[in-house]
Each structure stands twice: as structure tokens, then as C-alpha cells.
Amino acid sequence: MAKKIQGEKFEQPVQVSAKDVIRDPEISMETKVYPVGEQAYAILKQGDCVDWLSPIAFASLGLFLTQVCSLIAYFFQIYIHFEDTEEVAQLKESQEHGIGMTMTILFLSLAVFVVLLIISKFVPTKKKKLLKKIRKVLDEDPSIIASKSKGKTSD
Amino acid sequence: MTKIDLPNEFVEFEELSFCSNILQNCKIPIAIDDRPIVLVGKGDQPQIWLWGVVDQKTKELFQIVSSNSVRIFTAPIKVKSENDSTCVKLNDTIIIKAVKLSDEKATIEQIDMRPLGFNIYGNSSTLNVGTKVMVGNHIVGSRAFIALSL
Numbered sequence: 001m002a003k004k005i006q007g008e009k010f011e012q013p014v015q016v017s018a019k020d021v022i023r024d025p026e027i028s029m030e031t032k033v034y035p036v037g038e039q040a041y042a043i044l045k046q047g048d049c050v051d052w053l054s055p056i057a058f059a060s061l062g063l064f065l066t067q068v069c070s071l072i073a074y075f076f077q078i079y080i081h082f083e084d085t086e087e088v089a090q091l092k093e094s095q096e097h098g099i100g101m102t103m104t105i106l107f108l109s110l111a112v113f114v115v116l117l118i119i120s121k122f123v124p125t126k127k128k129k130l131l132k133k134i135r136k137v138l139d140e141d142p143s144i145i146a147s148k149s150k151g152k153t154s155d
Numbered sequence: 156m157t158k159i160d161l162p163n164e165f166v167e168f169e170e171l172s173f174c175s176n177i178l179q180n181c182k183i184p185i186a187i188d189d190r191p192i193v194l195v196g197k198g199d200q201p202q203i204w205l206w207g208v209v210d211q212k213t214k215e216l217f218q219i220v221s222s223n224s225v226r227i228f229t230a231p232i233k234v235k236s237e238n239d240s241t242c243v244k245l246n247d248t249i250i251i252k253a254v255k256l257s258d259e260k261a262t263i264e265q266i267d268m269r270p271l272g273f274n275i276y277g278n279s280s281t282l283n284v285g286t287k288v289m290v291g292n293h294i295v296g297s298r299a300f301i302a303l304s305l
Contacts, residue, residue: 002288010294013302018187020285021303024211025272136224 057120060112067106074099160190162204164222166197172262173300174277176292183299184263185275185284190216191299192273193251193266198223200236201253201261203243208272214305219271245270 005014074095161182171178178184183191194204205220218226220243223234232250235242239255252265266282268275275284282289284301294300 002283002286004288004290005292006288006290008292010292010300011297013186013297013299014287014289014292014294015302015304016284016287018214018303018305021274022187022208022211022214023269023272023274025207025209026270133225 057113057116060109060116063109064106064113067102067109070102071099071106074102162194162221164196165194165202165204168195168197168201168261169259171195171260172256174263174266174282174289175280176282176289176294176300178300179293179295181294181297181300185273185301185303186299187214187216187303188305189302192216192303193268195251195253195261195263196222197258197261198255200239201241201255203234203241203251203253205243205250205271207268211272 077091077095165182167180167182169180171181171184173184183194185192190206191204192206194202196202196204200223202222203220204218204222206216207219209215209217219230219232220226220234223236223241225232225234231246233244235244240252242252243250248267248270249265250267250270251263253261253263255261262279263277264279266275266277275282277283277289280290289301
């Protein structure tokens with residue numbers, strides 16, 4: 001039965017038994033407290049879109065470099081290594097298509113790499129947002145890592 | 156003298172209306188074992204500090220909001236400050252809404268600490284703390300209004 005206290009004047013705190021008040025929080029287990037340091041660690045362990053973008057970015061960069069090497073090889077074969085004969089002229093003609101393909105792949109891989117670089121740099125992912133928040137909190141109060149609630153002591 | 160942990164940047168309002176109860180020169184609306192679980196302090200908008208309980212058995216406290224900044228990132232808790240009011244929400248539930256009336260006065264219009272592990276809730280006319288209902292009371296010069304004793 002609830003006890004009503006109305007219109008009274010106090011100069012000392014109103015004492016209430018904690019066992020009548022404290023209950024299990026409604027926040028689910030996943031959302032229960034983690035000190036900020038532990039949260040940061042948990043977030044860093046999570047997957048993020050940047051994590052799976054990186055291998056694609058590296059693959060496209062690798063493809064780009066391979067195509068650059070191919071182009072160098074083409075030019076070396078055609079313009080430097082061979083003398084200007086009829087056979088070389090035929091070879092040049094047959095390799096024009098190959099050079100075109102190489103150039104196409106080269107530019108495509110470069111474009112993919114640049115796009116992924118921009119995404120990973122500028123697109124705000126969930127992890128980035130969370131880390132930004134944590135960084136802000138830690139900037140304000142670095143000691144929070146050590147304890148869950150800090151404050152001064154006064155009489 | 157009892158020791159109280161208070162945040163360094165916390166400055167209390169001279170008068171705080173807490174769900175129809177008037178607190179004058181009273182720093183802590185609700186304390187547990189001499190530690191605050193909710194604080195409303197001065198600022199452009201009311202500055203709120205909130206603590207929750209980890210579980211009923213350990214009664215360990217954790218900080219959820221500090222000076223209107225959310226300290227727990229894995230829960231959908233939002234702090235919204237606009238004009239003269241500050242509101243802390245968990246999903247659609249208002250945990251606390253405080254409004255600044257003047258530089259010296261503020262009011263807690265709504266509170267619901269149940270999601271955070273305290274059977275405390277109220278509106279502008281009543282405050283329910285466990286089995287007690289507090290209405291229109293007046294407290295002057297005390298360090299805390301409600302003291303939860305373990």
C-alpha cells in the first residue's frame with residue numbers, strides 16, 4: 001500500500017528503503033553498462049563496412065599495378081625491343097586490341113580504388129560514429145576509463 | 156558529515172521543483188548510499204546527470220548521462236536539449252524532462268527511472284518513490300531530498 005506524504009516541510013532527507021525502490025533495469029543485457037574502455041574494445045571488435053571494403057580496395061590497386069606493368073611490357077615489346085619490320089607492324093596491330101583492354105581494366109581498377117578510398121575516408125559508418133562519440137567523451141574526461149562514475153567529494 | 160560524490164561541473168539550482176515537491180538549496184533530488192542517481196544543474200539548458208543500477212542484487216551504479224552527454228553507447232538513450240528544456244529518452248520513454256524557469260529555478264516535469272532499475276516515476280503533480288507518494292512537499296537546505304538507504 002502506497003504511503004502518501006503531502007504538503008510537509010523537511011530539513012533532512014526523506015529516508016526510503018532501497019529494497020522498495022531498486023529493481024532490475026529494463027535495459028536488456030546487451031545494453032547494460034560497459035565502462036567506456038570496454039565499449040570501445042567491443043565496438044572495435046565488431047565488423048564494419050570499411051573492413052570488407054579494404055580487401056576490395058587492395059585487390060583493385062593490385063589489378064591497377066598489374067595493368068601498368070602489362071602496358072610497360074607492351075610498349076617495351078613493340079617500341080623498344082623490336083626493329084621496325086613488317087612482322088613488328090603486324091604485331092603492333094594485333095596488340096592494339098590488347099592494349100585497349102589493358103587500358104580499360106587499368107582505368108576501371110583505378111576508378112574502383114578511388115571510389116573505395118573515398119567511401120572508406122568520408123562515409124560515416126556505425127563504427128566511426130561510435131568511436132567519434134567515445135573520443136569526445138574521453139576528451140572530456142579521460143579518467144572515465146578507470147571508473148564508472150567520477151566526481152568530487154564534498155562535505 | 157556525510158561525503159557526497161558530485162561532478163565537478165555541477166552547479167545546483169537554488170530552487171528545483173521536483174514533480175510538485177519544492178527543493179530549496181538542495182543539491183541532490185535522489186541519493187542512494189550518499190551517491191546521487193539523478194542531478195539537475197545549471198546551464199544554458201538544464202544539465203542532467205543520471206545513473207542506473209546494474210542489477211538488483213549488486214546494486215552497483217553506472218553512469219548513463221553526464222552533463223547532457225550520453226555515457227553508454229550500447230543503449231538507445233538520447234538527450235535532447237532545446238530552448239530551456241532538456242529531455243532524456245530511452246526509445247520513446249521519457250526518463251527525465253527538466254525545464255529551466257529562470258537562472259535560479261528549474262522544474263523536473265517528468266521522471267521515469269524504472270527502465271534504469273529504480274522504482275521511481277512521477278509527473279508535474281506527484282512523485283512515486285517505491286511505496287511512497289510525495290506530493291507538494293518542501294525541503295530546505297538538505298543535501299538530498301530522497302535518501303535511499305541500503
